[in-house]
Amino acid sequence: xxxxxxxxxxxxxxxxxxxxxxxxxxxxxxxxxxxxxxxxxxxxxxxxxxxxxxxxxxxxxxxxxxxxxxxxxxxxxxxxxxxxxxxxxxxxxxxxxxxxxxxxxxxxxxxxxxxxxxxxxxxxxxxxxxxxxxxxxxxxxxxxx
Numbered sequence: 001x002x003x004x005x006x007x008x009x010x011x012x013x014x015x016x017x018x019x020x021x022x023x024x025x026x027x028x029x030x031x032x033x034x035x036x037x038x039x040x041x042x043x044x045x046x047x048x049x050x051x052x053x054x055x056x057x058x059x060x061x062x063x064x065x066x067x068x069x070x071x072x073x074x075x076x077x078x079x080x081x082x083x084x085x086x087x088x089x090x091x092x093x094x095x096x097x098x099x100x101x102x103x104x105x106x107x108x109x110x111x112x113x114x115x116x117x118x119x120x121x122x123x124x125x126x127x128x129x130x131x132x133x134x135x136x137x138x139x140x141x142x143x144x145x
Contacts, residue, residue, distance in 0.1 A: 007058065009059050009060050009063045010116065012055040012056075012058050012059050013055075013059065013063075013109070013112060013113075013116070015051060015052075015055040016052050016055045016056060016075075016109060017106070017109045017110075017113065019048040019049070019051045019052040019055070020048075020052065020102060020105065020106045020109060021106070022044070022048050023045055023048045023049070023052075023098060023102060024102065024103075024106065026041060026044050026045065026048075027041075027045065027098055031095075032091065032092060032095040035091050035094065035095055036091045042089075042091070045094065045098070046082050046086070046089065046094070049078060049079060049082050049094070049097075050079055050082060050083060052075060052079065053075045053076050053077075053078055053079020053080070053082070054076075054079055056070075056072055056075035056076055056079075057072075057075075057076040057079070059072065067108075067112060069108065070105070070108055071101075071105070078097065082094075
């Protein structure tokens with residue numbers, strides 16, 4: 001992660017929540033077969049889990065201690081399995097996580113959101129698009145991505 005940008009816990013929690021909502025939206029009315037046969041759906045869902053897991057890994061230890069009932073380690077490890085074993089993903093497991101665990105996790109995230117003033121006030125991942133001209137300009141100066 002760039003030393004210039006370290007997202008706050010609120011921004012990271014917002015990203016986690018957005019990705020859970022995206023998974024729920026794209027999977028609405030879908031079954032395991034759809035996930036296994038539609039590469040666009042598979043790619044969207046796995047990317048959402050990558051961002052969800054990466055964000056969960058970056059949340060401060062203090063916040064993780066404040067919400068010990070959230071599966072911080074499991075989210076990170078699930079992301080790692082998807083990233084490092086992209087060639088051998090078991091979509092039955094992914095589908096089970098989506099249908100059995102994600103709704104409860106999303107409900108807990110909603111609970112945290114209602115308790116936290118700053119949650120969701122950061123830039124959403126969609127807002128990053130507005131930063132692309134600035135990033136590209138910095139890249140030309142030898143900085144940025």
